[in-house]
Structure formats: structure tokens, C-alpha cells
């Protein structure tokens with residue numbers, strides 16, 4: 001029933017790539033479509049593999065049961081989480097949010113089969129590129145794309161729940177050309193949102209504001225390693241100046257300001273969200289000052 005996937009081993013960049021190592025493909029996955037590949041990421045409760053599915057480059061995201069739980073409860077919770085992530089991803093796509101196509105859901109092996117986006121380049125990779133740093137025009141265009149994608153999600157009644165720079169991928173646009181890298185953009189790029197495991201359906205300004213706050217923290221963190229600086233909290237008045245050789249848009253405050261400007265332009269319900277955001281940010285700062 002399942003066309004066999006081509007045998008291949010590929011390792012792509014990303015959060016866990018440094019520690020990625022060949023891992024035996026789980027037998028339940030192998031029986032479907034994969035015969036051999038590398039485990040790319042190794043969080044404790046799930047793995048992300050790369051391969052092909054029906055001839056298309058694909059990503060396989062498999063969730064594992066937590067060992068300490070009762071097996072029956074485990075099976076129920078794991079399959080509920082996989083289905084919830086699949087539903088959220090499908091809904092986001094219906095809302096027009098750029099997100100990978102959902103190719104297949106295998107509830108039995110708790111695996112999502114996803115379209116592989118571009119070459120797997122993340123926004124974090126681009127922001128951390130130092131030699132040379134990404135040009136300001138490219139960074140601006142990406143921040144605009146982030147604001148637009150989050151606005152579409154929020155206006156559609158969803159929040160992502162984990163808006164980090166590793167969950168925002170870069171896809172080369174329809175114009176094609178060579179795939180983008182951290183230092184050289186494709187001719188046209190699109191920001192694609194992934195990882196809907198924590199997404200929820202809500203229109204509460206508080207939830208939307210927390211989504212934005214998580215993103216602000218992530219942008220600050222992604223930048224601070226590259227430039228050796230960053231305010232640590234984003235948006236503060238004590239941020240160091242942008243690096244001499246780097247674009248002004250790389251200043252963490254400027255990065256997030258571009259996202260917010262785009263969000264305001266594209267989100268119908270921006271007003272209550274942004275006033276809540278000021279509160280959430282204040283709470284977050286107080287907490288990090290207290291420790």
C-alpha cells in the first residue's frame with residue numbers, strides 16, 4: 001500500500017544538528033516508508049527525521065511516550081497530542097499562514113509526515129550569521145514576513161505557543177533559484193511557521209500578547225550570540241549599539257520593532273493585543289529582575 005521511500009541519509013542544520021547522530025530508524029516507521037535515515041534532533045520525547053515521502057522531500061516528526069506514565073494513559077495522551085498538532089497545522093494553513101503541508105498522520109506510530117520546507121534554514125541561522133551578517137534589507141523583509149504570519153494566525157483565532165526563531169523557517173520563493181543560506185538569500189524568501197505542538201485556539205489578547213512576548217525574547221536571544229550583546233530582555237532602553245559591521249536592523253529592539261510594525265499593519269485585532277503586550281512585557285521584566 002505504501003510506496004517505498006528512497007534510501008538516503010541526510011543531515012540538515014538546526015537546533016540539534018551538532019549532536020545529531022545516526023540512529024536506528026524505529027521499526028514502526030520503517031515498515032511504512034523509511035528504510036534508513038538520520039535522527040536530526042533528540043529532545044526527550046520526540047525525534048525529527050528527514051527522508052522522502054511519495055517522492056517528495058519530507059520531515060517525519062515522531063513523538064514518544066513518556067516512560068514514567070502508565071502505558072494506556074501514555075498511548076492516549078501521545079496520540080491526542082499528535083492529532084492536536086496535526087489539526088492546528090491544518091487549521092493554520094487554512095487561515096493562510098505559511099506552514100508546511102501535512103502529508104500524512106500515522107497515529108499508530110505517533111508520527112506526522114510533513115513537507116520539508118526549503119533547505120531547513122531557520123530564522124535563527126540567518127540572525128546568527130556573522131561572516132558576513134545578513135544584509136539589512138533581507139532581515140527587514142523577514143521581519144515583515146514574521147509579523148504578517150503571526151497576524152494571520154492571531155486574526156484566525158489561534159496562538160502558536162512557541163514562537164521561537166527555530167520554529168520559523170525560510171523558504172525560497174516561487175522565483176526559485178539557488179537555495180538560501182545564512183549569508184546569501186534566495187531571490188525571494190518566505191517565512192514559514194512550524195511546530196504547532198503547543199498551538200491553541202484562542203482570541204484572548206493576553207494569549208496573543210504572550211505569543212508576541214515569547215517571540216521578542218527569542219529574537220533577542222538569537223541576536224545576542226551573533227553580536228555578542230543584546231539587552232537580554234528586548235525593547236529595553238539599555239541595549240548596546242548594533243555591531244559596527246552589522247546592519248542596524250540587527251539590533252534586537254529594531255528586529256522586534258519591525259515585527260510589531262508589520263503585525264500592526266496586518267492584524268485586524270492588533271489594538272487590544274498590543275496594549276496587553278505592554279503589561280505582559282512589564283510582568284516579564286519584573287520577574288527576570290526578581291530572578
Ligand SMILES: Nc1ncnc2c1ncn2[C@@H]1O[C@H](COP(=O)(O)OP(=O)(O)O)[C@@H](O)[C@H]1O
Nearest residue numbers: 014015048059100114115116117120166194195
Ligand atoms: N517541515 C520542516 N521542514 C524543514 N525542517 C523542519 C521541518 N519541521 C521541522 N524541521 C526542523 O526540525 C527542527 C525541529 O522541529 P520542530 O517541529 O520545531 O520540533 P520540536 O518540537 O522538537 O522543536 C526545526 O527547528 C527544523 O530545523
Ligand SMILES: [Mg+2]
Nearest residue numbers: 166167194195
Ligand atoms: Mg520547535
